[in-house]
Amino acid sequence: MKQVQFDQYGSPDVLTLVEAPIPQPNPGEVVIKVQAIGVNYSDTQRRRNMYFQLTPLPFVPGTEAVGQVVAVGDGVNEPYLPGATVLAILPGGGGYAEYALAPAAYCIPLPPGIDANTATAIFVQGSTAQLLISQVAKDLKDKTVLINAAAGGVGSLLVQLAKMHGARVIAASSLDVKLTVAKSLGADETVNYSRPNWREQVNNGNGVDWVFETVGGSVYTESIKCLTKGGTLFIYGCASGEVGQVNPEYFVDENINQLGFNLAFHITTQPQRWQEALGTVIGLIAQGKLKIDITSRFALADAAEAHRQIEARQTTGKVVLNP
Numbered sequence: 001m002k003q004v005q006f007d008q009y010g011s012p013d014v015l016t017l018v019e020a021p022i023p024q025p026n027p028g029e030v031v032i033k034v035q036a037i038g039v040n041y042s043d044t045q046r047r048r049n050m051y052f053q054l055t056p057l058p059f060v061p062g063t064e065a066v067g068q069v070v071a072v073g074d075g076v077n078e079p080y081l082p083g084a085t086v087l088a089i090l091p092g093g094g095g096y097a098e099y100a101l102a103p104a105a106y107c108i109p110l111p112p113g114i115d116a117n118t119a120t121a122i123f124v125q126g127s128t129a130q131l132l133i134s135q136v137a138k139d140l141k142d143k144t145v146l147i148n149a150a151a152g153g154v155g156s157l158l159v160q161l162a163k164m165h166g167a168r169v170i171a172a173s174s175l176d177v178k179l180t181v182a183k184s185l186g187a188d189e190t191v192n193y194s195r196p197n198w199r200e201q202v203n204n205g206n207g208v209d210w211v212f213e214t215v216g217g218s219v220y221t222e223s224i225k226c227l228t229k230g231g232t233l234f235i236y237g238c239a240s241g242e243v244g245q246v247n248p249e250y251f252v253d254e255n256i257n258q259l260g261f262n263l264a265f266h267i268t269t270q271p272q273r274w275q276e277a278l279g280t281v282i283g284l285i286a287q288g289k290l291k292i293d294i295t296s297r298f299a300l301a302d303a304a305e306a307h308r309q310i311e312a313r314q315t316t317g318k319v320v321l322n323p
Contacts, residue, residue, distance in 0.1 A: 001019070001020055001021070001022050001097060001098040001099050002017055002018070002019060002020075002097070002098050002300060002301075002323070003017075003018060003020045003060050003096060003097035003098065004016065004017055004018075004060065004061070004096035004097070004300060004301075004303045005018060005020075005058045005059060005060045005061075005096070006047055006057070006058065006059055006061075007057050007058040007059075008057065009047065009048055009049040009055075009057075010047070010048065012044075012047070012304040012305070012307040012308045012311070013304060014047065015047065015061075015303050015304040015307065017300070017301050017303075020097070022099045023094075023099060023100070023101045024071070025071050025072060025073030025076075025101060026073050026101070027073050027074040027075045028073055028074075028075050028076060028103060028104055028105070029072075029073045029076070029101050029102065029103055029104060030069045030071065030072050030073065030076060030081055030086075030088075030101075030102055030104050030107060031069070031070050031071040031072075031099055031100070031101060031102075032065060032066075032067035032068065032069055032070070032086065032088055032099065032100050032101075032102055032107075033067045033068045033070050033098070033099055034065050034066070034067040034095070034097060034098055034099060034100050034323050035066050035067045035068070035085070035116040035322070035323070036065070036066045036067075036116040036117045036119070036120050036320050036321070036322055037062050037064070037065050037066075037095045037096055037120065037300070037320065037321040037322070037323070038062070038063070038064035038065070038095070038120035038121065038123070038124060038125075038318065038319070038320065039062075039298075039303070039306050039307075039310065039319040039320065039321055040063065040064070040124050040125075040153075040319075041237060041239060041310060042063065042124075043061040043062065043063070043307070044307050044310055044311055046059065046061055046093070047061065047307065050241075059093060060093055060094045060095070060096055060097060061093050061095065061096050061303075062090060062093055062094060062095020062096040062097070062100070062321075063089060063090050063091065063093060063095060063123075063124070064087070064088065064089055064090065064095060064120055064123045064124055065088050065090060065095040065100050065102070065120075066085070066086070066087050066088070066110060066116040066117075066119045066120055067085065067086070067088075067100070067116070068083065068084070068085050068086075069081050069082055069083060069084050069085075069086055069107070070083075070099070072104065073104075076104040078104060080109060081104060081107065084109050084110075085109070085110040085116070086102075086107040086108060086109055086110060087107070087108050087109075087110055087119045087120075087122060087123065088100070088102035088103075088106055088107045088108075089102070089106040089123050089267075090102050090103075090106070091103070091106070096300065096303055096321060097300075097323070098300070098323045108278075111282050111285075111286055112286070113286050114282070114285055114286060117294045117297065117318075117320050117322070118285065118292045118294060118318075120294075120318055120320050121153060121157075121292045121294070121317075121318040122278060122281055122282060122285070123278070124153075124263060125153035125154045125157060125318060126157060126277075126278065126281035126282075126285075127263065127266075127274055127277045127278050127281060128154050128236060128261070128263050129154050129157035129158045129161055129281075130157075130161065130277040130278075130280050130281050131261070131263070131266055131273070131274070131277045132154075132158065132212060132234055132236065132261055133158065133161040133162060133165065134277065135234070135259075136210060136232075137165045140162060140165035140166055140167040140210075141165065141166035141167070142166060142167075142168070143167055143168070143209040143210065144167070144168045144169075144170065144203055144207075144208040144209050144210075145162050145167045145168070145169050145170065145208060145209065145210045145211070145212070146170045146172060146202060146203075146208045146210070146211045146212070146223065146226055147159055147162065147169060147170070147171055147172065147182075147187075147211075147212045148172045148173075148193070148211070148212065148213050148214060148215050148219060148223060149172075149173060149214050149215055149239065149313075150171030150172055150173050150178070150179070150182040150187060150190075151171075151173055151178035151179070151181040151182050151293075151316040151317065152214070152315075152316065152317070153317060153318045153319070154214065154236065154237075155171075155173075155182070155212070155214070156181065156182065156185055156291075156293055156316070156317050157281075157290065157292075158212050159171055159182055159185045159186055159187050160185050160186055160290055160291065161290075163186040163187075164289070168188050169186065169187045169188050169189075170187065170188065170189045170190070170191060170202055170203060170208065171183065171185075171187035171189070171190045171191075172190070172191045172192070172193050172198075172202075172219075173190075173192065173193070174192065174193060174194040174313060175192070175194070175313075176192060178316055179191075179192060181293065181316050181317075185291060189203075193215075193219050193222070198222070199222045199225060199226055202226045203226075206228075207226060207227055207228035207229075207231065208226050208227060208228065208231065209227075209228060209231050209232075210227075210231060210232050210233070210234070211223045211224070211226060211227060211231070211232075211233040211234070212234050212236070213233055213234065213235045213236075214235070214236050214237035214238070214239055215237075215238070215239055215240050216237075216238035216239065216240040216241065216242050216243065216244060217238075217240045217241075217242030217243065217244055218242070218244065219240070219244075220235070220238075220244030220246075221244040221245055221246055224244075224246050224250070224256060224258075225250075227254070227256055229254050229255050229256075230254075230255045230256075230257075231254075231256060231257070232256075232257040232258070232259060233256070233257070233258045233259070234259050234260075234261055235258060235259070235260055235261070236260070236261040236262075236263075239313065292317065292318060293316055293317025293318060294317060294318050294320055295316060295317060296309070296315040296316060296317060296318065296319040296320065297319075297320045297321075297322060298319070298320070298321050298322070299321070299322060299323075300321050300322065300323045302321075303321055306319055306321060
């Protein structure tokens with residue numbers, strides 16, 4: 001089979017397409033013939049050895065895949081798994097391949113009416129967006145929310161979920177074409193944060209109640225100053241890799257709150273809450289209430305180009321590899 005791996009850390013050029021034997025399942029595992037692979041920002045961090053967990057070499061990226069179960073290991077007792085098409089999370093990577101190993105406990109049958117490419121957005125982007133929104137859902141009605149990277153995998157879902165809960169949504173991005181995407185998903189207003197004095201355009205300078213932030217650097221710094229007194233910023237990433245600068249006294253003077261979010265923490269410490277979030281997202285997609293943008297699709301052999309475009313912030317929606 002073919003798989004993409006890297007045996008040194010670095011730029012997207014270290015990703016190499018190689019031949020490898022089809023894996024055999026260990027106890028509690030299944031082998032999936034992969035149809036679609038989700039590409040995530042964390043994959044680029046792995047490649048650069050900037051992830052919060054150790055990345056051993058050589059390493060095959062990919063933490064989510066959709067495909068048909070073609071083999072099961074000892075101790076896998078779920079009768080529906082053999083032959084089923086499943087959505088799988090792969091905690092140790094291995095998804096950038098034609099066949100992948102997955103823990104049976106982390107496989108769910110592909111819901112009816114949801115295709116393989118769309119399903120790749122459920123585990124990481126879908127549950128992240130739902131878990132973030134669920135923290136403030138009861139207070140969103142008639143409030144104003146700023147969503148950065150609003151055309152990205154998580155951002156595009158946050159726009160839709162916030163609107164479902166009655167919020168007024170301001171979508172922010174660095175490219176006008178991405179703002180057009182966000183507007184099509186229901187954003188009330190848009191702002192381009194690559195332009196000077198963009199903060200003054202946010203809600204006519206009147207501030208917002210919440211910010212969902214994943215860019216970092218000056219965007220993070222200015223986003224904090226977009227908050228009204230008592231407002232809250234949720235930070236769930238730093239795509240630019242740049243560090244923002246805010247005087248700690250500003251948080252005190254303006255009574256500003258900042259909350260961090262890490263999906264891996266929620267999966268391991270609050271599995272029931274995470275599973276409920278998955279169920280909500282699956283239901284909304286199946287009902288046609290949540291749109292998944294899957295226009296950023298690449299062949300497995302083009303994984304390096306997918307990484308380049310993610311790091312250049314050129315993609316929209318969910319990024320998918322197809323073997």
